[in-house]
Amino acid sequence: MVGKVIKIANQDKVQDHAGHKVTITGKLDGDTLTVDNVKM
Secondary structure: OOOOOOEEOOHHHOHHHOOOOOEEEEEEEOOEEEEEEEEO
16 A cells, blocks of 8 residues: 555554564554554
């Protein structure tokens, strides 16, 4: 999803990956994502 801003509901799951290129899986509800998994 390039060029779109998505809010992350549970930011604690992604804070250790700031600045890294990752693959995130989760549930998107409107413009808010709830993260299930983060892979480097």
